[in-house]
Amino acid sequence: MQDDTNLPPLAGQPMTKKDLLDQMSLLSIPDDTKVVSIEEARAELDAAKRILFTLQALQDEAHDLTEELELIIEQLAPNHPHIIEVADQLGRLVKEWQTVGDKIEKMAARISGFEPGCLEWHGVVDGYLVMYSWCEGEFDIEWWHPLDSGIDSRRPLVEA
Structure with missing residues (x-):
């Protein structure tokens, strides 16, 4: 049986860095990386x-x-x-x-693909450190995915 305890839930609620459940997860990203809110x-x-x-x-x-x-x-x-x-x-x-x-x-953004063009930001969803994701053709940042996966694993943000 697979252990799903470390997998982020599927709700997709964007949060801020202070809502991060596991502060130790910040050690998995480079020191100079900025974790931003969806608004940022x-x-x-x-x-x-x-x-x-x-x-x-x-x-x-x-x-x-x-x-x-x-x-x-x-x-x-x-x-x-x-x-x-x-x-x-x-x-x-x-x-x-x-x-x-x-x-x-110098920005919090990073390029995750060129064809199509995709951008990502480190953020927090449902208390977990994730990547907010935008790809060419999309109007706004409406997607996220876990750190250990890519744009093929994107899930929709759920905003109240």
Whole structure:
């Protein structure tokens, strides 16, 4: 028989960090991680989405440049001006990626997927430490999942 005592219940009521039943569960996440209320996560959603969409565009552009570089490197000498130009563009994209990525690291949000774009925040549901979850196409943060699972295990938030 499976022991379900450590599994979060299915009710889905968002709470605050002070409502956490097991303070020791905070040891399972990095020290600099912020645990937020659903209201705090929602306040960050628009800014986090803009960062995610910027990173998705940079990723697409980097993919295209990488493909172009792979094609022209077979036809031109490694020091050809066009190869150097494309490689420099790719280098600038990597730097921009890092700069934009640093912005999300300063927030409580984290990117959990690019296709589709998904964002997560550490939060508390029914007294348990969980991840609030938002994915592209959704209007608001209305989902959560246990820390040890991913977006495939999302459950709806139940708000009074």
